[in-house]
Amino acid sequence: MKQIKINPAAGLRFLCLVIMVCLHTSVQSQTKTAAKPAAKSAASLKSDAFTNKNVIDLHKAGLGDEIILAKIAQSKCVFDLSTDALIDLKSKGISADVIKAMMNKNEPGNSTATAAAGAKATVKSSSTGAVTSLSPELMNHVYVLEKGAQAVKPLEKAMAGKRTKNYGFKAVILLQVEGASSGVSLSADDIQYFLINTGGTSLPEVALYTLKSVKGKREVESGSVGTFEGVKTGERNQVALNISKLDNGIYKIAPDKALTKGEYFFTTKPEATATSFDVYTFGIK
Numbered sequence: 001m002k003q004i005k006i007n008p009a010a011g012l013r014f015l016c017l018v019i020m021v022c023l024h025t026s027v028q029s030q031t032k033t034a035a036k037p038a039a040k041s042a043a044s045l046k047s048d049a050f051t052n053k054n055v056i057d058l059h060k061a062g063l064g065d066e067i068i069l070a071k072i073a074q075s076k077c078v079f080d081l082s083t084d085a086l087i088d089l090k091s092k093g094i095s096a097d098v099i100k101a102m103m104n105k106n107e108p109g110n111s112t113a114t115a116a117a118g119a120k121a122t123v124k125s126s127s128t129g130a131v132t133s134l135s136p137e138l139m140n141h142v143y144v145l146e147k148g149a150q151a152v153k154p155l156e157k158a159m160a161g162k163r164t165k166n167y168g169f170k171a172v173i174l175l176q177v178e179g180a181s182s183g184v185s186l187s188a189d190d191i192q193y194f195l196i197n198t199g200g201t202s203l204p205e206v207a208l209y210t211l212k213s214v215k216g217k218r219e220v221e222s223g224s225v226g227t228f229e230g231v232k233t234g235e236r237n238q239v240a241l242n243i244s245k246l247d248n249g250i251y252k253i254a255p256d257k258a259l260t261k262g263e264y265f266f267t268t269k270p271e272a273t274a275t276s277f278d279v280y281t282f283g284i285k
Helices: 008-047 052-060 065-074 083-091 096-105 112-118
Strands: 121-124 131-134 142-146 156-167 170-178 191-197 206-214 217-226 230-233 241-247 250-255 262-268 276-284
Touching: 052 065, 052 083, 052 096, 065 096, 083 096, 096 276, 156 262, 170 276, 206 241, 206 250
Parallel strands: none
Antiparallel strands: 121 131, 142 191, 156 170, 156 276, 170 217, 191 250, 206 217, 206 262, 217 230, 241 250, 262 276
16 A cells, blocks of 8 residues: 655644634624624613503503503603504593604604693792792693692693583583592692693693583583584683793683682693593582
């Protein structure tokens, strides 16, 4: 048998080549392994975004608008605001306040939810002269400032339904709220004024109604239509308001007369076709 001679230099070169291939393969493997956590992190960030589904889930769980709006303000949000998505949100009971906050959150630098949370007005107490910095955080929610108080108090939010009663030649439009009385009870002498944060620059369209308790509900006649008397509004059941700007989208709402004992609610102008809408209730004891 013929003996094969191996050149030592060639053998060394071959060994080096093998080592280099092994090292390259190891580095590639480590690079791929290191890349996996990064991809997982990106997916995790995406899954952490607050979405339409999260809003609906919180609403179904019975959490109020206050909590949902706060969550929107504090979260990284990715909302679907297409026409179909907005209709879906409305059909699932999501309020106009929350939908507006979702729409504004998607506009960089123009988050109404965030602006509402940061909006403040500096006011002077009429009774003590103390200067207080107030922050009505929820957009379009009505608050009350009581004399000597260091913070505003939110009124109770409820849903009012629109109902029609027919009396022969006349039809009466009623606005009804469940429950005989509000969970917020105030003393007329302690009310300094009410506030609302719209986040905008125009005076809000707000009405204050006096209510009657009827069979476990609070209701008010908001208008009527008669064959002989035509269309009438329920202005006799409204309290005239003086509305002025305080600061940074925050408006002062002052009834032009002292409120008497009874039940009341504020409402912003509802859509003409709406059968139910948000109201902000309180009682005077």
